[in-house]
Amino acid sequence: MSLSSVLEKIDQDLDGALERLMDLLRIQSISTDPAYAQNCQDAADWLVADLKSFGINAEKRQTPGHPMVVGHVEGDGPHVLFYGHYDVQPVDPLNLWHRDPFDPAIEDADGVKVIRGRGASDDKGQLMTFVEACRAWKSVHGTLPCRITFFFEGEEESGSPSLIPFMKENAAELGADIALICDTSMVAPGVPSIASQLRGMLKEEFTLIGPKMDLHSGHYGGTALNPLHAISAIVSSLHDETGRVSVEGFYEGVHEVSDELKRQWETCGFDEDDYLGSVGMSKAHGEAGYSTLELQWARPTLEVNGLWGGYNGAGSKTVIPSEAHCKITCRLVGDMDPVHVRSVVRKHIEARLPQDASIKWDNDIDGAKASVMNINRPEFEAAxxxxxxxxxxxxxxxxxxxSIPIAGLFKDILGMDAMLIGFAQDDDRIHSPNEKYNVESFHKGMRSWARVLEALSR
Amino acid sequence: MSLSSVLEKIDQDLDGALERLMDLLRIQSISTDPAYAQNCQDAADWLVADLKSFGINAEKRQTPGHPMVVGHVEGDGPHVLFYGHYDVQPVDPLNLWHRDPFDPAIEDADGVKVIRGRGASDDKGQLMTFVEACRAWKSVHGTLPCRITFFFEGEEESGSPSLIPFMKENAAELGADIALICDTSMVAPGVPSIASQLRGMLKEEFTLIGPKMDLHSGHYGGTALNPLHAISAIVSSLHDETGRVSVEGFYEGVHEVSDELKRQWETCGFDEDDYLGSVGMSKAHGEAGYSTLELQWARPTLEVNGLWGGYNGAGSKTVIPSEAHCKITCRLVGDMDPVHVRSVVRKHIEARLPQDASIKWDNDIDGAKASVMNINRPEFEAAxxxxxxxxxxxxxxxxxxxSIPIAGLFKDILGMDAMLIGFAQDDDRIHSPNEKYNVESFHKGMRSWARVLEALSR
Known part of the structure; x- marks a missing residue:
């Protein structure tokens, strides 16, 4: 079967592929907020219909949360499973978007054509690169070079609560020779990248409670415990002055990067000045003594993602609030155990609660270990x-x-290695206002998957 | 003129007075939020109509902000000015109210009759005690025992931006022998109290800016400056471990309380256990070495009233936000100068900004010195x-x-001493959900003013 005719077909049908992606981007499939549950159903329906339109046997499969999409198609070569997610991050702060996040468009950004909209890069645009490559193969040859299982979820941005039960219940159906995942970025513009290690993740959230009720700062200023002062002291105790996490036992299971790997990373095309400078940083703010790439890829973090309490409206309110709130995520590396990390973080925080304060933990949290890929498999060299x-x-x-916990889950639950190939760029503003995906990423991404499928079929 | 017939009239007309107060409480006159500007106009109109209904020559007077109400009536005795404010605090968090804050009602609270609603105590209920006392005098005797100027403002909860210009422009009209102010509380239930010293106030607000945009905590966790970490470190640097404010120069102008005053305060009926225990505190959390009353009345404070940044919605968002925000108020005592305090607070914070962070101050802030009353005037002993x-x-x-800056302003601008008498209680939850005013405070408050007017007329 000729690869070049498939690549030609992809080139010819680029406008059609962009229009289909726009349709999918218009669906407000925010998974963290229950208000958008129907939109997640709509996105799954759209994907089922799209897969069926070129002959994939696809179905929406309900879960206690948002639905999965599973599709099967026969093919001549090995059996691959392709994973992507159709859910997207919340869009706030909305006022920083220069267009409606769910009214996507092709824009010219300093001479570069980009697809602008929530999910353009993470992960609808990336997911569709693979779907479109398959559509082109099918259209040109009437068949596919591999047997393929499509597997899309709608809870990736909200901790994937339904994923493990679903995979366990459908292990036989989902098993394949290898999983392909398109949810990662290229290390530098134009440098194709295969992810060989991913950080894990632990989410925590707590409320610190002081006075029984909101108080007037005239009547109780200087006498009542102020939860905003208390939570600030706790948050500022989490790192020392060198940027290292101060929680005792936090670094258990962390390994230093080998000299060999350090050398590879030094020449991989990563542009440190651009990475830091493009977001206004003059230096890396993490632990002292590590390179910026080590900090990003191989060191654990503890970051506060939300902190709030008291009055935040217009004008002022002389209140001592009853409560203060904090959302945290930790990125995990090496053999760090999420259960252990949770325990030491909670212990650190609880030991620093002042008199008259209490704490309420959100127990609806989740964690995943870091993943290291099996790059000795022949598929990695072929790809x-x-x-x-x-x-x-x-x-x-x-x-x-x-953190893409799915890679570890494929290994743990289905005994299947995974290969992560993605075409996003660091400036895609994923999770931020004005998310975009370069048209080049989309176009060459489709072509890349056509080539990878062909290589795997050999 | 007989006082007893006026007191009798007040007792007979209690239901009518409560109904009128309910009408005023239904008006959503929140002054800090521009969305409620028309409601503030409505409250001023209501007061003008009410004053006119018993023969006061009253007018609404526009300002660049919310309007003033000024009324005049002749009388036989000395000339007094009565001040109150018709604006109220915001009502959030709304979900903690057990009824609509603007649908007031008389409720039974553990056997005590209370008026429940926003502004019931601060300050609509208190303001109406004086108005109703005058109405009763007028109704019984056809005249009043003093010449009275009524002066109500609608910006007390938002820093009174129009007050100083208005007082300067209308100094001749507003001048009187003494000002009466009803916006304070009783030191203990049933203990009538005249305020002899009030803390001043300084408001500050700032935004700490780190990365140019919101970032993904996977791509930038451990490398970018996290403004939530930075603002926590700054907030936690504002106090030392003994509760003392750590800002250099903050305590300039603070005086220790005299032994004589300490003795008076020890026997004034203040119930420390109830004051702390009713809000869940087992001790006073301010500076070590001071009594709870000293901390509340005679020591300065620096309290964070609002702190926020990042994601605070349902679920989680793995974001490193670009900005973090903080609202602060300081309570000032003695000769502390708000301009000096602002300067040392800003200097302290700016000196602690990490590399790659910048700060934006809200310059739309205000301050007022502490006030000490002239209790040697004969009116104080009469009252x-x-x-x-x-x-x-x-x-x-x-x-x-x-802080009730108006007392200092009457002195500075109009050369007029002020006397502060109020009937609120510490458990009135002013500025908090479920604000109330005891019916007894309202009833005996009206009777108190009838007696004070009679005493001043002698």
Missing amino acids: RQALSDEWDREAVFVGMGG | RQALSDEWDREAVFVGMGG
């Missing part, structure tokens, strides 16, 4: 070559600062 | 005697932790 051909630049194995 | 007669308990001179 690396295919990507190098498409991008005319040697593809590289890189680390990733983000 | 003290009148209050003691009504409450059957020796009235006391007390300090106040709150």
Whole structure:
């Protein structure tokens, strides 16, 4: 079966592929907020219909949360499972978007054509690169070079509560030779990248409670415990002055990066000045003594993602609030155990509660260990070559600062290795206002998957 | 003119007075939020109509902000000015109210009849005690025992931006022998109290800016400056471990309380256990080495009233936010100068900004010095005697932790001393959900003013 005719078909149908992606981007499938549950159903329905339109046997499958989409198609080569997610992050702060996040458009950004909208990069645009590659194969050859299982979830941005039960219940159906995942970025513009290690994640949330009720700062200023002062002292105790996490036992299971890997990373094309400078940083603010790439890929973090209490409206309110709130995520590396990390973080915080304060933990939290890929499998070298051909630049194995627990779950539950290939860029503003995906990422991403499928079929 | 017939009239007309107060409480005159500007106009209109209904020559007077109400009536005795405010605090968090804050009602609270609703105590209920006392005098005698100027403002809860210009422009019209102010509380239930010192106030608000945009905590966790960490470190640096404010120069102008005053305060009826215990505190959390009353009345404070940044919605969002925000109020005592305090607080905070962070101050802030009353004037002893007669308990001179800048302004701009008499209780939950005013405070408050007017006329 000819690859070049498939690549040609992808080039010819680029406008059609963009229109389909726009349709999917218009669906407000925010998974963390229950108000958008119906939109998540709509996104799953859209994907089922789209897969069916070119002959995939696809179904929406309900879960206690948002639905899964599962599709099957026969093919000549090995059996691969492709994973992506159709849910997106919340869009606030809305006033920082320069267009409606769910009214996507192709924009010109300093001469670069980009697809602007929530989910353009994470992960609807990336997911569709694979779907479109399959559509082109099917259209040109009437068949596919591999047997493929499509597996899309709608809870990736909210901790995937239904994922493990669903995978366990449907293990036989979901098993394949290898999983392909498109939810990662390239280490530098134009440098095709295969992720070989991903950080894990632990989420925590707590409320610190002081006075029984909100108080007037005239009557109780200087006599009542102020929860905003107390929570600030706790948050500021979490790191020392060198940027290191101060929680005792936090670094258990963390390994230093080997000299060999450090050398690879030094030449992988990562542009440190651009990475830091583009967001207004003059230096890396993490632990002293580590390179910026080590901090991003191989060191654990403890970051406060939300902190609030008291009055935040217009004008002022002379209140001592009853409560203060904090959301935390930790990124985990090496053999760090989420259960252990949770326990030491909670112990650290509870030991610092002042008299008359109490704490309420949100128990609806989750964690996932870090993942290290099995890059000795032949599929990795085949894919690396295919990507190098498409991008005319040697593809590289890189680390990733983000957390994609699915890779570890495929291994743990289905005994299946995973290969993560993505075409996002660091400036895609994923999770932020004005998210975008370069049209080049989308176009060459589709072509890359056509090449990878062909390489795997050999 | 007989006082007893006026007191009798007040007793007979209690239901009517409560109904009128309910009407005023239904008006949503929140002054800090521009969305309620028309409601503030409505409250001023209501007061003008009410004053006119018993023969006061009253007018609404526009300002660049919310309007003033000014009324005049002749009388036989000295000329007094009565001040109150018709604006109220915001009502959030709304879910903690057990009824609509603007649908007031008389409720039974553990056997005590209370008026429940926003502004019931602060300050609509208190303001109406004086108005109703005048109405009763007028109704019984056809005249009043003093010449009275009524002066109500609608910006007390939002820093009174129009007050100083208005007082300067209308100094001749507003001048009187003494000002009466009803916006304070009793030191203990049933203990009539005249405030002899009030804390001043300084408001500050700032935004700490780190990264240029919101970032993904996978891509930038451990490398970008997290403004939530930075603002926590700054807030926690504002106090030392003994509760003392750590800002250099903050305590300039603070005086220790005299032994004589300490003795008076020890016997004034203040119930420390109830004051702390009713809000869940087992001890006073301010500076070590001071009594709870000293902390509340005679020591300065620096309290964070609002702190926020990042994601605070349902679920989680793995964001490193670009900004973090903080609202602060300081209570000032003695000769502390708000301009100096602002300067040392800003200097302290700016000196602690980490690399790559910047700060934006809200310049739309205001401050007022502390006030000490001239209790040697004969009107104070006359009022003290009148209050003691009504409450059957020796009235006391007390300090106040709150800030009522108007007292200082009357002195500075109009050369007029002020006397602060109020009937609120510490458990009135002013500025909090479920604000109330005891029906007894309202009823005996009206009777108290009738007695005070009579005493002043002698």
